[in-house]
Amino acid sequence: MEETQIDIVVGEVSRLAKSMQSDPFWGKTNEANNFTIFRKPHHISQSKKKLFEPSVITIGPFHRDQKGQKGLQLQAFEEEKWRLLQGFLSRSSISLDLCLKEMKSLEEETRTCYSEKSTLDSDTFVKMMLLDGCFVLEYFLQLFIGKLNYSRVIYRDLLLLENQIPFFIIEKLYQIGLNQEDRLNFEKYRMSFVKYLAYMFLTLGLAKDINSIPYPPTFKKVPDPRAEIQDSIHSKIPEPPAEIPNPPDKIHHLVHLCYHYLVPHPEPRVPLNSEKGDISSMVIPSATELKNKGLKLKPKSNPKHMLDISFDHGVLQIPKLAITAENKPILANLVAFEQSKHANKDLPFTRFVIFLDNLINTVSDVKILQKCGIVENWLDSEKEVTQFINQFTEVDFFERDHYLAGLYMKVNGYIKSNWDQSRWKKQRAKLKREYFSSPWKAISVVAAFILLVLTCVQTFYAVYA
Incomplete structure (x- = not known):
């Protein structure tokens, strides 16, 4: 290769290297570790995608741009988000500017939570954070003071893996949205008020929808706050029972919280020393x-x-x-x-x-x-x-x-053990059923046996006499 051609190749490589280093993803290879909100796994077929798609409300960026009838249906619910935002702002006369400023400060951290890079511009993304975060928080608050009725459809949509917003947004809105004197100190219960509300929301939903999906009996002792709260959100919040397990140090989103709720203490693996070809630890009969x-x-x-x-x-x-029809998506999304x-x-x-x-x-x-x-x-x-x-x-x-x-x-x-033992029992039962089911059959069998013995004796003496 001539020297001129070598210089051209080196120049092209250098240009490509600089181009790659100027890419926004350069130097951010560890950011994947921050992903907490994912799409459904690729091995789940398209025929099951309805289990992962919201029905009435979108939370986060993944399902914002749906087209057709489903898009119109989801867009129709956006008005409800604005209504709850106004309710949130009027709760303690908090300014919209302050909320937007706080959301703006969390924008970069929020973007890194999603496994897919959002194409939304900064203003649209921040507005989405505020509307979606306020909806979840205000929905909790109004649900438990009785101003809103429980909705199975909303409950289902809020527990979809692809329909999540980072939990720290909800916690930040709670911190800035309610007056300090109006906020209960939940530190003595080892959980924030928002986490407590989320637990109550999950308890209510699991009791109504998943019904018999079991959870520790102590969870059933959680009091219904609607019986305790009348005019003020924090007038008389019931204390969570001491038996409620500690939530994880950091809740990523509502699906994460639901998973922890249903599997508070995951069982450890059982180390096995069985032979390589043994599949007795892998399958169980129907x-x-x-x-x-x-x-x-x-x-x-x-x-x-x-x-x-x-x-x-x-x-x-x-x-x-x-x-149930309601918990099928929840089970699929937990998996x-x-x-x-x-x-x-x-x-x-x-x-x-x-x-x-x-x-x-x-x-x-x-x-x-x-x-x-x-x-x-x-x-x-x-x-x-x-x-x-x-x-x-x-x-x-x-x-x-x-x-x-x-x-x-x-x-x-x-x-296997029961089968080995039962084979002799079955043969014995068959013998009894066929040859000893009545006295006459038993006498016939005994007579035949005696005749067989006598015949053998007669044959022996005939041969050796």
Whole structure:
């Protein structure tokens, strides 16, 4: 290569390097660690996308630009955001300028929370932060003083993975939006008032929608603040019971809070030393197979949390689970959240859903689980439940050392042991049924046996005499 050509190549490389270094993403390779709000995982098919899309309200930038009828429907609810913003501003005569100034100071941090770079300009993005943050906070406040009615649709939309706003925005608005003297000191309860409101919101929603999705019995003791609060937001806020578990040090958004609420103490993985080819820790028979093999299925009476499954003396105990049209998206989004970068690495919720997928293969399995009180079906048919649960087979998760591995091995070991013992029992029962079901059959068998012995003796003497 001639020297002139080499100089041209070097110049082109140098120009390209400078161009790359001037890109906004240069030097920000670690910013991915700040992502807390994600799109649904790519392995979830497009046919399931409705489980991740809002119905009436958009929060955050991901679903702001929807087109067609859905876009018009979402846009129609924007007026409600403005109404709640005005209610928030009038609560303590706070200025709009102050709110916008505080949101502007959080813009860069907020942008880094989303896994996709937003194309919104600064003014539009800041306005979105204020409107969405005020809506969530004011919705909480008005809900619990009885000025707003609980809405299942809004509840569902606020717990979608792609429909979130960072929780620190809500906390900042609370700090600046209510007078200091009008604010309760929740530090003695180890949680902020906003976190308390969010817990109450989740408690109300889970009690109404998810219904039988179990949570610690202590959560049921949370008082209803609407019975305590009349005219003032903070006139007489009920104290949260001491049994409420500590929230995580930093709540990223409402889905994160809901996940922590349902799985307050994720079970650790069970280290296994089983041989490489052993799959007894990875799969469990269906409900129909378990029943046919002599196992009993029972709803767990006092589960620690919804993943608290146990097996002992041939009885598999599973917390109750209601399947409704409202909680289908919530379950799907919790699984999607867990598989995101900042969720629990052991994926206990994903493993629980795969456990359900193992149990439910056919409509007959759903009927068995309904009959024994484990599943409450509020969908149109058992077939719909089967199809919903089986959709999670798209999850790529086949590790052997998960939190249910020990339980799987106990169940499969019990089935094998019980099968070995039952084979002789079945043969004995068959012998009794066919040859000793009546006195005459028994006498015939005994006579035939004696005749056989005598014949053998006669043959022996005939040969050796």
